[in-house]
Structure formats: C-alpha cells, structure tokens
Amino acid sequence: MNVVEEKLAQYTKPQEIKDKGLYPYFREITGLQGTEVEMGGHKVLMFGSNAYTGLTGDERIIEAGVAAMRKYGSGCAGSRFLNGTLDIHVQLEKELAEFVGKEDALCFATGFTVNSGVIPSLLGKDDYILCDDRDHASIVDGRRLSFAKPLKFKHNDMEDLENKLQRLPEDVGKLIVVDGVFSMEGDLAPLPEIVAIKKKYKNVLIMVDEAHGVGVFGRQGRGVCDHFHVTDDIDLIMGTFSKSLASIGGFIAANKTIINNLRHTCRTYIFSASSTPAATAAALEALHIIQNEPSRIENLWNVTKYALKRFEEEGFDIGGTESPIIPLYVRDMEKTFWVTARAFEEGVFINPVVPPACAPTDTLVRFALMSTHTNEQVDRAVAALKKVFIEGGIL
Numbered sequence: 001m002n003v004v005e006e007k008l009a010q011y012t013k014p015q016e017i018k019d020k021g022l023y024p025y026f027r028e029i030t031g032l033q034g035t036e037v038e039m040g041g042h043k044v045l046m047f048g049s050n051a052y053t054g055l056t057g058d059e060r061i062i063e064a065g066v067a068a069m070r071k072y073g074s075g076c077a078g079s080r081f082l083n084g085t086l087d088i089h090v091q092l093e094k095e096l097a098e099f100v101g102k103e104d105a106l107c108f109a110t111g112f113t114v115n116s117g118v119i120p121s122l123l124g125k126d127d128y129i130l131c132d133d134r135d136h137a138s139i140v141d142g143r144r145l146s147f148a149k150p151l152k153f154k155h156n157d158m159e160d161l162e163n164k165l166q167r168l169p170e171d172v173g174k175l176i177v178v179d180g181v182f183s184m185e186g187d188l189a190p191l192p193e194i195v196a197i198k199k200k201y202k203n204v205l206i207m208v209d210e211a212h213g214v215g216v217f218g219r220q221g222r223g224v225c226d227h228f229h230v231t232d233d234i235d236l237i238m239g240t241f242s243k244s245l246a247s248i249g250g251f252i253a254a255n256k257t258i259i260n261n262l263r264h265t266c267r268t269y270i271f272s273a274s275s276t277p278a279a280t281a282a283a284l285e286a287l288h289i290i291q292n293e294p295s296r297i298e299n300l301w302n303v304t305k306y307a308l309k310r311f312e313e314e315g316f317d318i319g320g321t322e323s324p325i326i327p328l329y330v331r332d333m334e335k336t337f338w339v340t341a342r343a344f345e346e347g348v349f350i351n352p353v354v355p356p357a358c359a360p361t362d363t364l365v366r367f368a369l370m371s372t373h374t375n376e377q378v379d380r381a382v383a384a385l386k387k388v389f390i391e392g393g394i395l
Contacts, residue, residue: 022337024344024352032057035373037349044349045381047367052324053215053286053296054372055246061285065247068281076274080107084274092284093251099287100210100222100239101231102253106262109275111211111240111250112138116145117268118238118252119177121261122205123148127173130164132156132189134182136209137356148175155182158193165201174204180224181212184353184366186321188224195233207236215244216324221290221297244290247282249275300324300371307369307378314386315395324369327353328385329362335392336363342391346384 001009017023030038033056037046055061068088076084089107097105108114119142123129127148131139134155143150153161161176168174176198178189191208198204210223218226221244225231236254241247252262262269290296304324311318317329330336333354340352343365351366358364367381389395 017337022341024337024340035370035377044344044347045377046349047381048349048351049368049370050243051246051370052300053244053290054370055286055289058246060289061246061282064285065278065282068277072277075276079270079272080274081270086277086280088277088280088284089274092280095287096251097253100237100253102237103256104259105251105253106259106269107275108250108269109272110248111242113268113272114238114250114252115139115209116141117266118262119143120146121266123173123175128168130161130174130176132178135177136179136183139177139209156190158190158197162197165197170202172203175207176204177207179209181323183212183325184357185319185327186323186325188322191224191228191230195230205235207238208234209238211240211243212323212325214239215290216300220294241283245283245286247279247286249279249283296371300369303373303375303378304369306375310378310382314382326367327364328367329364330394331361331363333360333363335394336365339365339388339392342388343385346388348381348384
C-alpha cells in the first residue's frame with residue numbers, strides 16, 4: 001500500500017456506520033420515482049426527493065425524452081462549443097431566459113458545473129467573492145477555483161455582509177453569491193435586503209442559486225427572485241433541472257454581455273459534453289407543464305402548509321423553514337443516522353444531514369415535499385416519525 005492509499009485507508013467513518021447497521025446511503029430504487037417507491041423489496045413513502053413538482057414519472061416528460069432520443073440519438077458526443085449544440089438546447093435557453101426574466105441563458109450538463117464554472121469565470125485576482133456560510137457545495141467549489149479573494153458572511157446576517165462589503169475598494173469587482181432557498185434548512189435568502197446593500201456600493205453583482213426556488217416560488221414557479229420582486233436587481237440567476245424540472249442539467253441566466261463572455265470563457269461549459277437530447281427535451285417539457293398547470297404549485301404549497309402545521313403540532317423542532325424543505329432537528333450525529341434507519345423500517349424515506357452539510361450541533365433529517373403528496377401520506381409519515389423520535393428520546 002503506497003502513501004496515498006495509506007491516507008485514504010484512514011477514512012473509516014462509513015465502515016463504522018455500517019458496522020452499527022445505520023448506513024443510509026446508496027439505497028437502490030427499483031421503479032419510477034414517486035410519492036411511494038420500492039427499495040430492496042421494501043415499499044416506503046418518499047420524503048427524500050427534490051422533485052417538488054412531482055413530475056419525474058410524468059408520461060408526457062418520458063415521451064418527450066424518448067422522442068428526442070429517436071430524433072437526435074442518445075448523446076451529442078461533444079461540447080456545446082464545438083459539435084454538441086442542438087436546436088432544442090437553444091430553444092430551452094431562450095425559454096428559460098424569458099421564464100426567469102433575463103436577456104439570455106446558457107444550459108450546462110449539471111447544476112453543479114454551473115456554479116463551479118461560472119463563479120471563477122466572472123472575477124479576477126483583484127476582485128472579491130462574498131458568500132453566505134451555508135451556500136451549497138457547488139458555490140463553495142466555484143469560490144475555491146476562482147482567483148478572486150473569498151469572504152464568507154454569517155448565514156443571512158446582513159450586518160456582517162455589509163461590514164465586509166464596506167471595507168473593500170470601490171474600484172474592484174464584488175460578487176455576492178447566495179442560495180435563494182437553502183437546501184438543508186429550507187429558509188430563504190433575504191434578497192430585498194441584499195439588493196438594498198448592493199445599491200449602496202459600487203461594482204457589486206448579485207448571483208442567486210435558484211436550484212430549490214424554480215418550480216416552487218414566484219409566478220408560475222419563476223423562483224425566489226420573482227417571489228421577492230427583485231429580478232431586475234439580480235445580475236445572475238442560476239437554476240437546475242434535477243429538481244422541479246424532472247431531468248438533469250442546469251442553467252445560468254443574465255444579460256447578453258455576461259452570457260456572451262461565459263459562452264466563450266466558462267471552462268465547465270466549453271470543456272464538458274453537452275446535455276443529452278433526452279435530458280434537454282425532458283426539462284423543456286417540464287418547463288411547459290409547470291407554466292400551464294398552476295395547480296401543481298398550488299398543491300405543493302397546500303401540502304407543505306399542512307405538513308408544517310402537523311410537525312409543529314407534534315412538537316418537532318423545524319427551525320425557520322419557509323419552503324417545502326422541512327428540517328427535523330436531531331442535533332446528534334449518531335442519532336441522526338439511527339433516526340434515518342428506523343424511519344426506513346417504519347416505511348418513511350428521509351435524508352440524514354450531517355457535517356459538512358451542517359454544523360455538528362445542527363444535524364437533522366430532511367423531509368421534503370412534492371406536489372403529488374397527499375395529506376394522508378403526510379399524516380402517516382408524521383405518525384411514524386413521532387414514534388421514532390420518541391423512541392430515540394428526541395421528542
């Protein structure tokens with residue numbers, strides 16, 4: 001065993017969790033994703049998905065993907081920059097830009113490569129990036145890859161953000177990057193306050209990650225920027241297809257100047273193979289559906305409000321969530337794995353959230369809702385989770 005393997009072999013945490021029978025990852029789903037799924041012969045309520053609009057098994061989206069494969073083939077065999085641009089890529093970009101209220105957009109093969117590629121492309125060594133300390137890992141990686149100087153501000157702490165911003169030189173670029181909806185805790189970035197701070201200083205841009213906002217907030221699911229009526233003051237809007245748009249991929253939307261530059265400089269765009277025809281067509285069909293079926297988002301919010309009410313009634317600690325992401329705080333790492341395993345035994349699939357996704361004192365299980373969930377399913381899940389939390393001495 002060489003020195004690298006010796007270092008890697010010291011990482012034993014997964015084995016320790018497996019030895020206790022609590023390992024929660026890589027469970028195999030053997031059918032369509034929906035509100036109930038089969039996992040290893042065990043039927044469970046699915047409350048661990050990001051498919052907020054409930055469209056992952058929709059026949060119209062499946063047929064759109066199949067039709068695209070028949071027309072274009074299974075892949076593009078190249079990057080968008082060279083031989084991998086299809087007319088449906090261009091159509092999707094045009095419709096996404098219009099949907100989120102920007103002049104132009106670029107589509108990427110994954111949401112992660114949007115943030116990890118766009119952020120380092122925007123700024124130089126004399127510039128600054130200001131990130132919320134609970135921003136998604138893809139934003140963190142984009143910050144790390146940038147030559148700009150990184151600054152973190154405390155979660156949703158506008159005083160801390162402004163204190164950092166006012167110390168910076170006027171004549172350099174500053175980029176504030178935040179999640180619109182924070183993916184583990186379910187709370188929102190205070191975008192109106194961030195915009196107000198931006199307007200007090202020179203050379204400041206704002207980028208908002210709408211991964212968990214599109215299809216959930218705003219008119220027809222346009223996102224948190226639309227929800228807060230600040231779209232015109234947000235310079236870059238990022239989103240993904242792997243959640244409400246029932247596919248895989250991501251996009252960045254901005255003015256034509258920014259998009260033209262990114263189209264020719266963003267490394268994760270020009271050096272990655274383009275998204276498959278099926279994934280592109282599926283996202284495009286999902287975009288049409290959520291605009292034409294407002295009842296989907298209405299249903300999502302109805303069942304979300306019901307679930308929030310039920311968890312509060314039963315005494316769960318759900319923090320400050322304002323979204324279909326409901327954190328159920330455990331605040332103990334091993335108990336978090338135990339709760340996840342016991343919930344699965346009781347027929348409820350939920351996700352454990354442990355460091356580095358949260359602080360060690362803030363471990364939780366993440367309960368996420370889809371438009372297609374029913375109040376009856378929520379009641380079954382709440383009853384099962386209450387039983388588990390009481391059993392574990394958490395409630």
